[in-house]
Amino acid sequence: MKRPVILVTNDDGVYAPGIRHLSAIARQFGEVIVVAPDKPQSGMGHAITINSTLHLQRTHYHDVPREYSCSGTPVDCVKMAVNHLLPEKPDLVLSGINHGSNSSINVIYSGTMSAAIEGALEGCSSVGFSLCDYSIEADFTPTTPFIEKIIRYALEHPLPQGTCFNVNFPKLPAELIRGIKVVRQSKANWVERFDERQDPYGRSYYWLTGEFVNFEPKAEDTDEWALKSGYVSVVPTQVDLTAHAFINTCKTNLESTL
C-alpha cells in the first residue's frame, strides 16, 4: 500500500522548533514534504502574495526527504506545495506546531490556521496545531500522543469538504493534560491599545498591543473553557463564512425594489 503524502507547514518559519517537532511525528505516518515560510509570518491571516514574486529554496533542517523555504505567506506555501511541487494533492496538510495560542477568535488572524484552511480549500484533510506557549524554548513533548491520535483520525476519516481542525494544546506537563475535547470557537475579541512612541525625529509611531477578552467565560462547550480546564481543544473549522440563519431576515428588507 502506498504511504500517504503529508504536507507540513507553519507560520513561524521553516526553522522554528514547533514545525520540527511536527514533521518528526508526521514522518511515522507517511512521506513528508515540508514547505514553510522563510521568515516568521505570525498574524498574516489568509494573506496571499499577488503584488510581488515568490521564491523557493531547498533547506535541510528537518529529517525528511524534501523541504523548502518559501518567501511568501503560509497560504502561499500550501498553494505552492499543492499546485507546483507535488504531482497530486497530499493526503494530509498539517500546520504548526504554532508557538502560541490560536484558540477562539485568534483563528482569524492566524497564519497557522489559514494554512490549514487553505488545505481544506484545496480538498485535503487538514489540521492546524498550536501550543499555548509563546516561548521559543516551549516544551512540545506533551503534545506528541495527541498529535499522533489526530493524524491517525484525519487519515482514516478524511474531514468533510471545506472543513479542517483547529487544535490547541494547554501549556501543561503531560501528566496534567486531561484528554481531548471537541468544542466550538469561543466568542471573544482583542481590546487593542496602541502604544504610541516618538521616533528620533519627533514623529509618532505605534505598536499594536491588546488584551484578550472572553465574552463567555462560563460556557462549557468552548475552546477557551477546554484549554483552561486542562484539555486539548479541537474545533472543527469551516471555510463557509455565510451567516445562514440571518439570510431570511435580510431578504424581506433588502430584496424589495429600491
Place this chain on the structure above:
Amino acid sequence: MKRPVILVTNDDGVYAPGIRHLSAIARQFGEVIVVAPDKPQSGMGHAITINSTLHLQRTHYHDVPREYSCSGTPVDCVKMAVNHLLPEKPDLVLSGINHGSNSSINVIYSGTMSAAIEGALEGCSSVGFSLCDYSIEADFTPTTPFIEKIIRYALEHPLPQGTCFNVNFPKLPAELIRGIKVVRQSKANWVERFDERQDPYGRSYYWLTGEFVNFEPKAEDTDEWALKSGYVSVVPTQVDLTAHAFINTCKTNLESTL
C-alpha cells in the same frame, strides 16, 4: 439627534477611486472618518501588523472632516480607528468599494472584507462593498442607489453581533441591474498555476496566478448565481468559523482516552 459616526476604509489604498465614491455617499448619512492603507493591500486577508510599527498620516483626498492613511493592513486601519482615533465605537464601518470581486471564497483572501469582519468583531454594524471590475477606470455610479439602501438598512437595523454584509456589484450599467439578492457564499476555489520565470542571474521565481472554479454553477441561492444573473449580491457573513454540525461526529472518535 446626533448624526451617526461612519468609518470608511478599504484595501486598495486611501487614494483609490472606489473609496472616494463610498466616502461621498457615506457623507449623506453621518460624520465620516476615513482611515485607509497608504498603499494597495489586496489579498492581505485578515493580516495584522505585529512584527513592525504602524504610522498614521493626515490626508486630504476625500471631502470629509478627517482622513488618514495608515502604513498597515485594512484590519490595522479598523483597529486604529476604533481603538485609537475615535472616542467611541463608530455606528457603521464601511469598506470598499473594492476594485474587483470579493464574492464566494474570495471573501477569505480579501482585505476589503477582512476590514468589514474586523468591524463586526469590534461590535459595529459593518459592510464590505466590491465591484466586479478590476479597472482603475471602473464606473461606480450604478452602485450608488444600492449602497444608499444598504447603509440605511444597516443604520436602522444594526446587524447581529459578529455578523457583517459582503456586497458585490455586477459589472453592468445601471439600467441592467435587476435589484438585490440576499444569498449564501458559493462553494468555489481557485486552481492555481505558478508562472515560473528566471531572474537575470538564472534563479527561478514565481508569480501566483489562477483560475476561479465555481463548484455549484447551477445552485440559485449563491452569490455567484446572483451576480451572473444581474443582481447585487448580499451575503450575511459571520466571524464564527466553527463547523457546528461536525462537532458530534468528532466527539465520539476523538474524545475517548488516548
